[in-house]
Amino acid sequence: MPVRGDHAIVLGGSVAGLPTARVLSRYFDTVTIVERDPLPDRAEHRPGVPQSPHLHGLLYGGRLLFDEIYGDEAFTEAMRAVGGPYFDFGRHQAFRFPEGWIKRTSCDLMVVFATRWTMEHVVRRLTQQVPNIHFVQGHVTGLLADTTGARVTGVKARGEEGEWTLEADLVVDACGRGSRSPKWLEKLGFTPPEESVVRSFLGYATVYGYVPDDAWPGDIKSIAAPPFPGATRGGFVVPQENGLVGIMAAGQSRDYPPGDEEGFTEFLRTAITPVMYDMWRQCEPVTEIETTKTSQNRLRRWHELDRRPQGFIPIGDAVAAFNPVYGQGMTSAVLQAKTLGDRLAENDDLDAVVTGFPEDAVQASQFAWSAATDADLGFPVTEVENLAVSDKDPETISYLSDMRRAATFDGGVASAFFRAQATLNGGLLFQPQVMERVRTVLAEAGPDERDHERPPEWSEDAEPIALS
Numbered sequence: 233m234p235v236r237g238d239h240a241i242v243l244g245g246s247v248a249g250l251p252t253a254r255v256l257s258r259y260f261d262t263v264t265i266v267e268r269d270p271l272p273d274r275a276e277h278r279p280g281v282p283q284s285p286h287l288h289g290l291l292y293g294g295r296l297l298f299d300e301i302y303g304d305e306a307f308t309e310a311m312r313a314v315g316g317p318y319f320d321f322g323r324h325q326a327f328r329f330p331e332g333w334i335k336r337t338s339c340d341l342m343v344v345f346a347t348r349w350t351m352e353h354v355v356r357r358l359t360q361q362v363p364n365i366h367f368v369q370g371h372v373t374g375l376l377a378d379t380t381g382a383r384v385t386g387v388k389a390r391g392e393e394g395e396w397t398l399e400a401d402l403v404v405d406a407c408g409r410g411s412r413s414p415k416w417l418e419k420l421g422f423t424p425p426e427e428s429v430v431r432s433f434l435g436y437a438t439v440y441g442y443v444p445d446d447a448w449p450g451d452i453k454s455i456a457a458p459p460f461p462g463a464t465r466g467g468f469v470v471p472q473e474n475g476l477v478g479i480m481a482a483g484q485s486r487d488y489p490p491g492d493e494e495g496f497t498e499f500l501r502t503a504i505t506p507v508m509y510d511m512w513r514q515c516e517p518v519t520e521i522e523t524t525k526t527s528q529n530r531l532r533r534w535h536e537l538d539r540r541p542q543g544f545i546p547i548g549d550a551v552a553a554f555n556p557v558y559g560q561g562m563t564s565a566v567l568q569a570k571t572l573g574d575r576l577a578e579n580d581d582l583d584a585v586v587t588g589f590p591e592d593a594v595q596a597s598q599f600a601w602s603a604a605t606d607a608d609l610g611f612p613v614t615e616v617e618n619l620a621v622s623d624k625d626p627e628t629i630s631y632l633s634d635m636r637r638a639a640t641f642d643g644g645v646a647s648a649f650f651r652a653q654a655t656l657n658g659g660l661l662f663q664p665q666v667m668e669r670v671r672t673v674l675a676e677a678g679p680d681e682r683d684h685e686r687p688p689e690w691s692e693d694a695e696p697i698a699l700s
């Protein structure tokens with residue numbers, strides 16, 4: 233591979249920073265990951281990732297992207313080797329839409345799940361095996377610039393031995409949704425990016441434990457019943473490594489699930505479906521119930537800056553962070569990392585790649601951003617800052633609702649929906665053959681007399697829709 237520079241620094245060694253470092257290791261002699269936490273040599277929670285006690289579902293597309301970046305099926309194999317359950321999402325996932333339970337059908341969308349700390353440990357170990365990637369512990373406090381002030385040339389950090397600096401041809405900010413890089417750049421004379429924020433006031437309460445095998449309804453292996461307008465109490469039950477199960481209560485519109493056992497139980501009892509409550513009653517918990525309210529969608533509009541620093545790009549949650557209930561953040565982060573690799577492969581000119589990357593990153597995040605914010609805007613309490621929402625196309629909104637309804641009747645539509653969601657490729661939903669199937673299914677559906685309280689049993693696979 234052609235070398236684009238001697239040294240790249242990645243700030244933050246989490247789910248965005250690690251695959252980004254792997255991508256850059258193909259184009260730079262040396263890559264240094266600067267991470268403020270001491271990195272554990274086993275799978276465990278660390279303070280720099282406060283969201284890690286909560287369920288993290290990795291989409292099918294995210295799994296494929298990790299495999300592509302780390303080579304062969306290295307990620308999937310490593311996840312399975314640590315006991316991560318591996319199954320067809322279309323066949324074994326019970327998923328509740330506002331319009332009902334999605335029809336389950338085999339569609340070869342194989343997912344692999346694990347706790348957040350185990351998944352990160354797997355990715356970290358794969359990254360540590362790359363000889364030209366080095367890990368350094370340090371709390372980054374600022375950026376260095378050259379004498380013109382136009383180019384970032386390195387970072388300032390604080391470590392055990394005091395303050396230090398490190399120089400590089402490229403600095404990548406993967407410090408997450410709380411990244412301070414806009415402030416660091418402002419100190420160098422750059423205008424910080426504007427931010428668009430959409431807040432629907434979601435909270436999570438999560439606990440891990442073990443349930444008997446027969447606690448799962450039928451052949452269902454995972455349950456997702458996110459809240460929707462008019463039903464603010466939802467939840468998830470997701471298999472983790474080695475038989476562990478995560479049970480998470482999710483409340484929208486400030487209907488935050490409590491962290492005490494009694495309140496948590498009552499929340500699940502009164503949620504959209506009683507299946508989470510049924511499983512919780514049979515669960516032997518092995519952790520405390522952890523809560524969080526970190527859920528706002530926030531887009532930093534780096535792509536709208538006229539004057540951009542050379543030698544610096546942001547990636548992952550530092551660009552776009554989403555309401556986590558839609559499970560897209562990690563896949564969006566790794567898609568951005570893959571896109572960066574594609575640009576470096578196409579273009580010898582590092583400055584050109586850096587200048588264009590904010591557009592690439594926002595493009596890679598676009599489907600996830602629209603899916604999360606459109607859904608959140610359906611809740612009346614949702615607050616919006618610096619985002620035009622009046623130009624949402626009513627025909628599209630109405631079609632997407634039709635599509636969800638059709639997906640509760642027809643496995644072909646369900647499979648197309650899951651594939652679009654799992655690969656962050658909204659275009660699949662609008663392919664003519666999908667739109668035609670939606671029309672046909674709804675024309676034949678008639679009035680809905682089904683009972684949506686619990687997920688229906690699997691009946692048979694549907695005729696798939698050929699997607700192009």
Ligand SMILES: Cc1cc2nc3c(=O)[nH]c(=O)nc-3n(C[C@H](O)[C@H](O)[C@H](O)COP(=O)(O)OP(=O)(O)OC[C@H]3O[C@@H](n4cnc5c(N)ncnc54)[C@H](O)[C@@H]3O)c2cc1C
Nearest residue numbers: 244246248268280283288289372407408548549556561562
């Ligand atoms: C409650 C919750 C649940 C979620 N559930 C899902 C889910 O189900 N599916 C999904 O795909 N996504 C989910 N996400 C999103 C997911 O956590 C992120 O998208 C993902 O971790 C990628 O983030 P990142 O690497 O950009 O940032 P982070 O994971 O936040 O990592 C940032 C890293 O930067 C380091 N750092 C920060 N500042 C500095 C500094 N100054 N110097 C050095 N290091 C620094 C931190 O220690 C950390 O290691 C969830 C998020 C939340 C909040």
